[in-house]
Amino acid sequence: MGLLLATPLSRARRVLRTLTGDPRSPLAGRTVMVTGASSGIGEATARACAARGATVLLVARRAEALDRVRAEIEAAGGAAYCFPVDLTDGDAVDRLVRRVDAEFGPVDHLVNNAGRSIRRSLELTYDRFHDVERTIAINYLAPVRLTLGLLPAMRAQGFGHVVNVVTWGVQVKSPKFAAYIASKAALDVFGRIAGRETYRDGVAFTNLRFGLVRTEMIAPTEAYRRLRALTPEQAAETVVKALEDRPVTVDLLSAQVIGLANVVAPRLTDLVFSLADRAFPDSAAARSGSGSPAGSPRSATTGGR
Numbered sequence: 001m002g003l004l005l006a007t008p009l010s011r012a013r014r015v016l017r018t019l020t021g022d023p024r025s026p027l028a029g030r031t032v033m034v035t036g037a038s039s040g041i042g043e044a045t046a047r048a049c050a051a052r053g054a055t056v057l058l059v060a061r062r063a064e065a066l067d068r069v070r071a072e073i074e075a076a077g078g079a080a081y082c083f084p085v086d087l088t089d090g091d092a093v094d095r096l097v098r099r100v101d102a103e104f105g106p107v108d109h110l111v112n113n114a115g116r117s118i119r120r121s122l123e124l125t126y127d128r129f130h131d132v133e134r135t136i137a138i139n140y141l142a143p144v145r146l147t148l149g150l151l152p153a154m155r156a157q158g159f160g161h162v163v164n165v166v167t168w169g170v171q172v173k174s175p176k177f178a179a180y181i182a183s184k185a186a187l188d189v190f191g192r193i194a195g196r197e198t199y200r201d202g203v204a205f206t207n208l209r210f211g212l213v214r215t216e217m218i219a220p221t222e223a224y225r226r227l228r229a230l231t232p233e234q235a236a237e238t239v240v241k242a243l244e245d246r247p248v249t250v251d252l253l254s255a256q257v258i259g260l261a262n263v264v265a266p267r268l269t270d271l272v273f274s275l276a277d278r279a280f281p282d283s284a285a286a287r288s289g290s291g292s293p294a295g296s297p298r299s300a301t302t303g304g305r
């Protein structure tokens with residue numbers, strides 16, 4: 001049986017906790033590694049996990065930002081540790097895994113959240129193959145390497161959970177996001193298959209397919225300024241629920257409907273999306289090509305959209 005009833009039972013326990021006013025979370029006492037914890041969804045997730053009694057391992061490149069998050073978590077009575085790492089550096093990821101294993105033992109939950117988004121039409125991408133390389137590097141290769149590093153200890157202890165923060169785009173398939181969504185779709189598929197292999201060891205995978213969240217990542221896209229978006233804190237609550245319940249996927253009803261339409265009437269949805277593609281042109285940042293080649297510093301993360 002193993003994980004078969006884990007999610008419904010967790011949900012039932014949450015209802016019970018709410019009814020009895022029990023504030024304890026299943027995350028209390030667990031070790032949670034959050035990548036991309038220096039800003040946005042990752043930062044808010046780290047705080048939310050620490051507030052529920054988890055020991056949080058914070059990973060991202062900006063050491064000062066991580067230190068600020070750690071200090072704020074500690075000031076609020078929580079426990080957090082910083083690991084400033086460029087996750088696109090494979091050797092650095094391997095060192096991170098060895099260090100965490102030696103100092104903390106098995107990580108119970110891994111939130112693969114670090115990522116970068118690029119919204120740019122194919123027309124503007126012909127001479128920008130690095131857009132494809134850098135999205136794959138951080139959105140797919142990095143989380144897969146980290147997951148492979150942490151999995152043996154999770155499987156050995158008979159408990160583990162990997163949450164992949166992906167996007168509703170894997171179902172919707174929005175124009176101008178080919179490089180970004182393809183890299184997230186690769187992670188989505190990896191997680192789904194990995195979860196089947198680790199099922200009997202009690203290690204679950206969750207693909208969390210967010211819609212828009214108001215973070216630095218979407219700031220350069222003018223078209224998003226008027227659209228509804230979650231706050232990072234609201235997004236973090238969704239991550240926490242996923243961590244507590246360990247479902248296979250978390251996705252939006254609208255994305256499920258569009259995903260179904262993409263299967264049932266693919267040419268019709270192509271027509272609708274091609275009209276939307278024309279109605280929402282490339283942002284000024286994407287047109288100016290302010291992104292830099294693979295491995296470039298953070299200033300290019302959002303500028304490349």
Ligand SMILES: NC(=O)c1ccc[n+]([C@@H]2O[C@H](COP(=O)([O-])OP(=O)(O)OC[C@H]3O[C@@H](n4cnc5c(N)ncnc54)[C@H](OP(=O)(O)O)[C@@H]3O)[C@@H](O)[C@H]2O)c1
Nearest residue numbers: 036038039040041060061062087114115210212213215217
């Ligand atoms: N915002 C949205 O609408 C939305 C929607 C769907 C999915 N998502 C996904 O949600 C995740 C978080 O994004 P966000 O919106 O919170 O944006 P964000 O504030 O820009 O966060 C991105 C995080 O990734 C880290 N990161 C980037 N490259 C890294 C690298 N090479 N090594 C280590 N860390 C790296 C960044 O930290 P450093 O710069 O310090 O390294 C930062 O903490 C991403 O995977 C994104 O694709 C976002």
